[in-house]
Amino acid sequence: MRYLSVNILAGLVLAAATSPARAGSEPAAWSAVVLPQAQQLDVEAAATGFRYRVFVSVPASPPPADGYPVLYVLDGNAAFPVATFLARSAESRREVTGLAPPVVVGIGYPGADDFDVTARRRDYTIGPDDRSDAATAGGAEHFLDFIERELKPLLAARHPIDRKRQALFGHSFGGLFVLHALFTRPTGFTTYLASSPSIWWQDKRVLGELPGLIASGISPRVQISVGALEDNPPKGNHPPEVRALMATRTMIPAARELAGKLQSLAAFRDKVVYHELAGEDHGPVWLPAMTRGMQFFLEQP
Template structure:
C-alpha cells in the first residue's frame, strides 16, 4: 500500500558535532577527523551553564581524533602509506617484508617512518586540536589521552608507547604484531623504553586480539573453501604467545602503570579491531585504565 510520504532529494549525511580537515604536509596529505560530545555546542564550545563545566571531566566528555588518508587519492582505508607511516625504524635498515602472491618478499611497500608520523601527530595534530578547534576547553589539552591502533596501527601504538610514553595515559594495541620485523621492535624500541626513567606518570597498555588459525574448527555444514577463508583472516600464529611474553617482560616494571591482555574468541584479525577498540575505550573511560 502506498503512503503520502514525500522524500526530499538525497544529500550527504554528516554526524553532528564532527569536523574534518585535509592537512598538506611534505609527507603527503592526511585527513584529520574530529568528534566531540553532543551536549557541547556545534561550534566546539561548552554550553553556558555551570553544570556543563563540571561535567567536562566525566567519562562522557571525550574528544575523538582520527588520522588517516583522504580519498582520493587513497583508493582504500588501508592505503599503501600505512607501511612506512605505521612501522618503526630498524637500526640496520633491514625489514622483513611480507610475501606476495608469488611467494617472494614484496617490493611495492616500504617501512620504518613511524617516528616521523608520530611527530606529526604529537606536534601538528595535537596543536591543531587544542589551540585551533578547542581553545576555550582547557581540559582537552590537560586531560587524559589515549592512543588506539589496530594491525599496523597496533605496531604504531606500541612504538608510540615506547618512544613517547609521556604523551599517553593509555595505549591500546589491537591485533598488533608485537614481534614485528623479526623481533626488532622488542629488541630495539621496547628495550630502550624499559631502560628509561620516566619523568611523569607511567602509562597503561591494553593488548587485544582474536582467534589464531589453530583455534578454528570447521563447522559441520561449512565448506572447505569457507573454512580456509576463515583461516586466512585469522590472527597470525604466535600472537597470543607474543602477548604473554610481553606481559612477562613488564612484570613489576615501573614504566607501565598497568597492562592487560584481552582475547576475543570468535573474532578474526579484522573484526577484532572493533571489539578491541570498544574494550579499550571502555577500560579507558570507565575504569581509569
C-alpha cells in the same frame, strides 16, 4: 467502551507514525549521511608532504575543568565512526558514570577506502632507519612527528584539551605503531591501546625498543588485545605459499608474552590489561578491542 476507543486511537496514531512514507511523500532526493558532532579536514604534513584526513568529534557537553580527554584512533576512515559512537554513548551516560566523554580524533587518509593499505604500511611500520625516505615502509617516526608536532598543536588551538588524559588506539600495523610510540615516546600519551599488534614485523624488531621504556621510569596505562582465533588456519582459498607465510606471523604468543612482561614490572603491575577475545579473528577483532579500550581509557584515574 470509552477506554477501548482511546486505546484504538492511540494504536492508529502509532501505526501512522511508524509506517513507511508513501512514494508521493518521499523527499525529492536522497542526501548524504551526516555523522553527529563530527568534522573533517585534509592536512599535509610539513616534513613529508604526505596527506592525512583528520576527523574530529567534540562532546556537546561542556568540557571538564582540565579540558576534554582525547582519544586518537588510527585508520580513521574506518575507526572514527565507531569511536565517535562510543564517545557519544559515554556522553549520554556521564551523569550516571561520572566519566567525562572524550574528544575523538581519527587519523585517516583522503579517499573513500576504509583502509589505505599502502599508506598505513608506510606510516605504521618501523625500519632500520625510520628517518630515511620511508615511501613504502618504516615511516613510523615521521608519522609520530606529525602527530606530536603538527596535529596535537592544531587541535589544542581549537579545543580545550586535557594533556594529562590522551590515548592512542591502533590495530594490526596500527597496533605495532602504538607499541613503538609507547616504547620510544611514553610521555606522548597516557594510555596506549594496541589491538592485535604486528609484533612479528622485521623479526620482532619493536621488542628491541622495550628496554628504553623500562629505563625511562615512565609507566603509562596499556591495553594489549588479540582475537582468540587469530592463529587458527586462515579461512578462505589462500594459496599454500600465503598460508605458509601467515603461519610465521603468529599474533597471540608474542602479545601474551609482552603483556606478561609488562605486568611483571612493579611500575606497570596495575596499569596493564590483556585480552584474548573469544570467537574473534584478526579482521573484526578491533571492534570489541576498541569498545574495551574506550572504557579502559575513560576510567583512567
